[in-house]
Amino acid sequence: YDIIPVDLDSQRLPQDLDLLMLLQPPSLSEALQQAIQGAVKAQLPMLVLVDPLVQSEPSPIPAGQGVIDMLAMLGVGLEVDQFVADRVLGLQVTLQPDAPPIRHPAILGLTQQQLSSEDPITSGLDAVNVATAGALTIVDPETEASSLWRSSAQSSVLPITRLLGTVSVEVATSQILEEISSEGGNYLMAMRLQAPTQAIIVADIDFLFDRYWVNRQVFLGTELMESFAGNGSFVLNALDNLVGDPALISLRSREPSYLPFTLIDEMRLRAEAQLLSTELALETALEEANANVANWRGVALEEIPQAERIELQASLERRLDLRQQLRQVQRDLDKDIEALRAQLTWINILFMPLVLCLWVITQRRWRHARR
Numbered sequence: 001y002d003i004i005p006v007d008l009d010s011q012r013l014p015q016d017l018d019l020l021m022l023l024q025p026p027s028l029s030e031a032l033q034q035a036i037q038g039a040v041k042a043q044l045p046m047l048v049l050v051d052p053l054v055q056s057e058p059s060p061i062p063a064g065q066g067v068i069d070m071l072a073m074l075g076v077g078l079e080v081d082q083f084v085a086d087r088v089l090g091l092q093v094t095l096q097p098d099a100p101p102i103r104h105p106a107i108l109g110l111t112q113q114q115l116s117s118e119d120p121i122t123s124g125l126d127a128v129n130v131a132t133a134g135a136l137t138i139v140d141p142e143t144e145a146s147s148l149w150r151s152s153a154q155s156s157v158l159p160i161t162r163l164l165g166t167v168s169v170e171v172a173t174s175q176i177l178e179e180i181s182s183e184g185g186n187y188l189m190a191m192r193l194q195a196p197t198q199a200i201i202v203a204d205i206d207f208l209f210d211r212y213w214v215n216r217q218v219f220l221g222t223e224l225m226e227s228f229a230g231n232g233s234f235v236l237n238a239l240d241n242l243v244g245d246p247a248l249i250s251l252r253s254r255e256p257s258y259l260p261f262t263l264i265d266e267m268r269l270r271a272e273a274q275l276l277s278t279e280l281a282l283e284t285a286l287e288e289a290n291a292n293v294a295n296w297r298g299v300a301l302e303e304i305p306q307a308e309r310i311e312l313q314a315s316l317e318r319r320l321d322l323r324q325q326l327r328q329v330q331r332d333l334d335k336d337i338e339a340l341r342a343q344l345t346w347i348n349i350l351f352m353p354l355v356l357c358l359w360v361i362t363q364r365r366w367r368h369a370r371r
Contacts, residue, residue: 001239008032008066013039018243021047024054024205026064033069040073043197045242047235051205052080052134053160056212060164063134074193075140076201079157083132084187086155087180088269089114091129103269105176106163107131107212108151109229116148119192121200121237125230129212132163134203135187142195149190149202156180157187200238207231267336 004014011031013020020039028036039046048070054061063080071078083106090105108130115122122128128149135157138145162176193199210216213231217224227233 006032011035017044019045019047019239021049022070023049024051024061024063025066025070027066028069033073036070037073040197046074046197046199047238047242048074048199048201049205049208050078050134050201050203051132052078052083052203053132053163054205055132055163056206056209062160071201072139074196074199074201075138075143076145076191076193077137077139078134078203080134081160082134082157083160083163084108084135084151084155084189085158085162085176085180086151086185087177088152088154088265090177102170102173103177104169104173105180106173108133110149114150114152116146119146119148121192121234121241122148125233125237127229128231128234129207129229130189130204131206131212132160132204133189133207136189136191136201136203144194145191146194147188147190148192148200149188151185151187151189153185154180155185155187198242200242208235263340267340 004017006013008025008027009029009032011029013032013035017039020036022036050063050067050071052063063078067078067080085105086108087105089108089110090103091107091109092101093104093107094101110128110130112126115125115128117123130149133149156179158176158179162172162179165172167175189204190200190202193201206212208231213229214225214227217226
């Protein structure tokens with residue numbers, strides 16, 4: 001593709017465009033707004049990406065007035081101060097090197113169940129990872145649209161202030177999980193417009209960043225990239241479909257097939273919900289014990305007063321005990337899952353061969369009886 005950047009204060013759009021791609025402009029000049037309106041009337045294909053909160057930048061960037069104006073031209077609405085939180089689709093992420101992974105309800109892993117199977121852009125994708133995505137709505141009755149991404153039934157729309165407070169991320173995510181409703185959900189996060197023009201609208205920008213879909217490694221001086229989600233394929237599919245022959249979309253290479261174990265995933269979610277509060281309490285107590293030990297780091301043991309020495313020894317013992325309890329809690333998370341896996345293993349190893357043997361014996365006896 002030949003990409004032509006357009007400044008926000010430009011007076012017009014370049015000539016002979018095949019597609020207009022818009023990414024979260026903070027503001028638009030009046031002349032540029034009129035130019036975009038003219039492009040909509042001329043039915044120029046568009047790929048529009050907006051986000052209520054871009055978290056992949058050094059400091060979170062909220063959506064500006066330019067986002068609202070841009071969507072209004074297409075008859076689409078977005079609550080720029082709210083994001084979609086999902087209890088089922090939240091991914092486990094590690095926010096700090098030494099911290100255990102937590103399930104983040106704002107960082108979602110969309111699977112084939114949430115991606116449209118009827119649209120050629122998403123029908124061949126198995127997973128797309130998004131972060132702090134917004135919920136799109138149709139505000140103009142003349143706008144014709146179809147769904148590309150949706151959240152699960154266990155999702156809610158919450159204020160972005162839940163992610164910008166002073167509390168720790170662990171506490172914030174725990175509070176968000178408690179606020180998510182078990183009914184409703186299925187919020188629209190990406191859509192295809194047929195009118196007033198052909199357009200793809202996505203309520204997320206973070207999914208473009210590498211860390212959500214690709215690993216980069218340098219091997220013998222060569223940078224190698226390995227994708228673990230279909231974010232990049234989604235963008236290329238959208239461009240191909242909007243500016244090229246839709247029949248060519250089927251020729252694009254597909255991501256590796258992902259077949260989820262839904263029962264195991266549900267068991268893991270239930271176990272995490274039951275043990276999350278216990279794990280948070282243990283981590284808080286462990287941080288306090290570590291702080292007490294750190295206060296005396298570098299001080300010789302004989303220089304520590306007797307009372308403080310007893311307290312230090314108690315903190316060391318408590319720290320060991322808390323670490324053991326925390327490891328036990330994390331082992332308990334997988335106890336039921338391992339039991340289920342053991343049952344499935346025995347079924348595969350013993351039960352199915354036994355059924356096959358019984359079937360063969362029955363067939364032989366039946367044939368012998370006939371003879």
